[in-house]
């Protein structure tokens with residue numbers, strides 16, 4: 662049976678003292694693809710931030726890829742993030758270095774030291790996202806879709822079990838969004854679990870996966886009517 666990569670029981674999500682979501686209960690198994698939807702301010706990003714420990718979990722129980730979010734110490738956070746792949750709407754590439762430099766920096770920051778292993782890993786992830794020929798380009802020489810592919814390559818560097826993507830197509834046109842979605846779909850088909858925040862209903866229709874909605878302070882599964 663597929664193992665559980667995320668388990669939340671009776672979790673409340675806070676922004677400072679303000680409760681954004683109450684009593685979140687969720688089990689995510691290895692290999693699932695899950696959307697998080699909901700209107701602006703509903704709590705989607707706060708939910709994701711709690712998963713990668715940018716916001717503390719103070720109520721309820723939560724485990725994510727082997728880490729207990731309640732027991733997490735400050736020094737555990739980099740290790741937790743190393744076992745997650747995190748992708749943002751605005752790519753967050755370092756503007757002052759090449760694609761190679763960006764990926765090299767991320768590997769060094771997560772403890773990689775050996776040059777040959779680093780170079781092999783960089784080529785491997787660039788192959789996965791179809792960007793190997795762009796290895797010496799600067800971010801500003803790439804389109805939005807290409808930058809997001811590099812950000813996805815960066816998220817794959819440490820072979821994470823779970824990828825958290827907060828509106829990864831939010832800055833992209835519809836065609837480029839579909840291309841990035843095809844890439845995420847392929848990554849998911851290769852066994853990675855993906856939790857993705859989106860506002861893009863066209864993508865939900867084209868790529869139907871389990872969908873959770875943030876609304877009125879709760880997170881619940883959306884059941885689509887088939888008639």
Ligand SMILES: Nc1ncnc2c1ncn2[C@@H]1O[C@H](COP(=O)(O)OP(=O)(O)OP(=O)(O)O)[C@@H](O)[C@H]1O
Nearest residue numbers: 676677679681699700701702703704705706707708
């Ligand atoms: N840094 C912060 N400090 C205090 N309150 C915040 C902070 N960030 C967000 N909030 C509040 O928490 C609530 C949830 O915000 P959140 O960013 O999680 O929503 P969202 O669903 O991701 O919205 P969007 O679709 O606009 O990104 C909102 O009421 C917001 O005003």
